[in-house]
Amino acid sequence: MSASYILKRIALIFYTLFIVSLLVFGITQVLPADAAVMMLGENATTEALEALRNSMGLNDPIWMQYLRWIGGVVQGDFGTSLRTGQPVGPALFSALGTSLTLAVFSLTFMLALALPMGVVAAIRRGKATDLFVSFLSYIGVALPEFVTATLAVLFIADWWGILPPAGYVPLSQNPVEGLRHLVLPVVVVSIIMIAHVSRMVRSELVDVLHTDYIRAAHLKGLSRGRILLRHGLRNALLPAITIVALDVGYLLGGVIVVEEIFSIPGIGRALMAAIQARDLPVIQAGVLIMAATYSIVNFAADLIYAWLDKRIQYD
Incomplete structure (x- = not known):
């Protein structure tokens, strides 16, 4: 590059x-x-x-x-909130940090499940494992966030009392309680992304495993694991990177329902409150900050593209 x-x-x-x-x-x-x-x-x-x-x-x-x-x-001055009378910048960047914390944990959890699910489904194509992963993916796509969030709060938090139903505790203040409060929203946010990415990885990996260079690697005597990880999965991940980059924009502004249900003071919730209160400086700054974050993430996705596939040349 x-x-x-x-x-x-x-x-x-x-x-x-x-x-x-x-x-x-x-x-x-x-x-x-x-x-x-x-x-x-x-x-x-x-x-x-x-x-x-x-x-x-x-x-x-x-x-x-x-x-x-x-x-x-x-110059770093985003104006003053009409609703609170406080500077817009510090409040929004604090909310952005909260949303990014939720996004990082959600992406990590999603990748930890979606990649193995996609790989197993591709290897076991047409068998019970593949059908089971497909069934879970369809359910994940079909259920909207407010349904899964409500069910999670009802069963896990209220009935079983395993985790707190709502609230947010900064990890810097109390790591244990912060993680406990993040578990439910992270799982809820990750479900639909797991469905998308696992299906994408499965579809791309099935195509890659039937290419000529994979057959050539088998003929050279390379182990199945090395072929799968170094040659197959590396190329199958390219379209998934695009999905993950798009999901970052979804995580920053599209999880307002989740932030509302779990009382998470993220940037999506802050923007919604600003829109309802007609707080123009907060709306202006919030949209600009989200656009900047989304642009940087897409730029990073292009860099990862070039790192994974040396055939891609950007001039």
Whole structure:
């Protein structure tokens, strides 16, 4: 992978974030929300509202407001929350850290189950093991998160009392309790990803195991395990990497239901609260931070692609 390609991708990330910033700023300008009214209340006088709008620059042209906002973002200033009156950046990055913690544990748990399931199903294609893995995958795809989350809370937390039903404890504060509170949401979030990735690995590995270079490896006398891990699984993982990269975006913003059910203060839940309260600075910053995270993850997926398959050349 050439240095010029890496520079091009980094430039593309900044260009993407610039377009996202334009879109999210433009959309928030047409939302039915008045920052001055939200800060002073609906009973504030017209003079007080107008004075606050002038002091905040809300009466300036939109392009000037955008330049002022993006200039602050570049310097690390994402503005002040209209709902809490606190700086947006620290609160959102704390929520992002919580979501990333959930994402890392979910991806680790998913890979630990999905890869062996896909490999076993491919090796035992058409047999009972393959049919059983397929059956589990179909169930995982069919059940939405709010159903599995509700069932997990009902049976595991409420009836059996094995794990806490909700709440979040930072791992830095209490690792044991933090892990106990993460078990249920991690399992719930991972179910649908396990279904997707295991089926993808199974399908790709079945195709790879019937290629000419795998037959040649058998003829050379290589062991079945070495052929499977070094030649088969390595190539079968390429499409799964794309699925995992897409799942990161899903984990950051698409698990709002799980965060709500388990009371996890993640970035998806923070954005939902901001949308309901018409907290424009939080919405703008939250979308931009999620877009940046998603762009970086996709860039990392391309790097892993090139590392796994030397035939892939990025110019």
